[in-house]
Amino acid sequence: MAQRETGLFRLLGASKVYQAFQDVLGAEPFRRRLAGWIDVAPGQRVLDIGCGPAAILGHLPAGVDYHGFDDSADYIASARARWGERGHFWQARVEEATLAELGAFDRVIAIGVLHHLDDDAARSLVALAAQALAPGGMLVTYDPCWAADQGLVARALVARDRGQNVRDAHGYARLARAGFAEVEPEIVRGHLRVPYTACLLRCRGGSPRPRGKAPRQVS
Numbered sequence: 001m002a003q004r005e006t007g008l009f010r011l012l013g014a015s016k017v018y019q020a021f022q023d024v025l026g027a028e029p030f031r032r033r034l035a036g037w038i039d040v041a042p043g044q045r046v047l048d049i050g051c052g053p054a055a056i057l058g059h060l061p062a063g064v065d066y067h068g069f070d071d072s073a074d075y076i077a078s079a080r081a082r083w084g085e086r087g088h089f090w091q092a093r094v095e096e097a098t099l100a101e102l103g104a105f106d107r108v109i110a111i112g113v114l115h116h117l118d119d120d121a122a123r124s125l126v127a128l129a130a131q132a133l134a135p136g137g138m139l140v141t142y143d144p145c146w147a148a149d150q151g152l153v154a155r156a157l158v159a160r161d162r163g164q165n166v167r168d169a170h171g172y173a174r175l176a177r178a179g180f181a182e183v184e185p186e187i188v189r190g191h192l193r194v195p196y197t198a199c200l201l202r203c204r205g206g207s208p209r210p211r212g213k214a215p216r217q218v219s
């Protein structure tokens, strides 16, 4: 994963610092909007790739079968401490073998993940998401982006992101089209306390596999 790991950026790897930073930016009210785009109903299954402390879970309906994956031990410990039985939390990278055990999902989400990945890794994530989805399912991603008409402050903040692979909306959409027939990009602005530009993708029509067995429970 290509991301800055020095100085202040390293501190963001600590779950408490990361969450405090997100709160300062005003990410929590935005997550409510994000949950509207994710549009999942009770009883449906959600795979969150790179879930971090799983803050989005607080905005999804009760009764959603949520599986969050992250390779950071600290983020997953924090998600488990906060949400307990409300979700299944896996300290692991999402891989094909892992997903084979889990069955199909109605939604796959990757919030703030693609901009940390180079093109090959991002295409692999998109392919895994397409395989993990049930027919009719949707991948939703959200990442900082470049835009031609972006203000100076938004551009400066995006340029200082930990992720080293920020793209414009076209760049994110191009990656997603490698795995999905329908990709709907949307530029999001004015959603945080600071000027910021981000790209939301809603992707449908991937190559789903049939619903598999029930998820294996892992502590």
Ligand SMILES: C[S@@+](CC[C@H](N)C(=O)[O-])C[C@H]1O[C@@H](n2cnc3c(N)ncnc32)[C@H](O)[C@@H]1O
Pocket: 001, 049, 050, 051, 052, 053, 054, 055, 069, 070, 071, 072, 075, 092, 093, 094, 110, 111, 112, 113, 116, 125
């Ligand atoms: C910026 S954080 C976003 C956390 C969370 N989604 C949020 O909205 O706050 C990106 C996370 O993606 C995780 N990550 C990246 N690629 C991954 C993969 N293939 N499987 C699991 N986690 C991954 C990293 O460990 C990191 O914690």
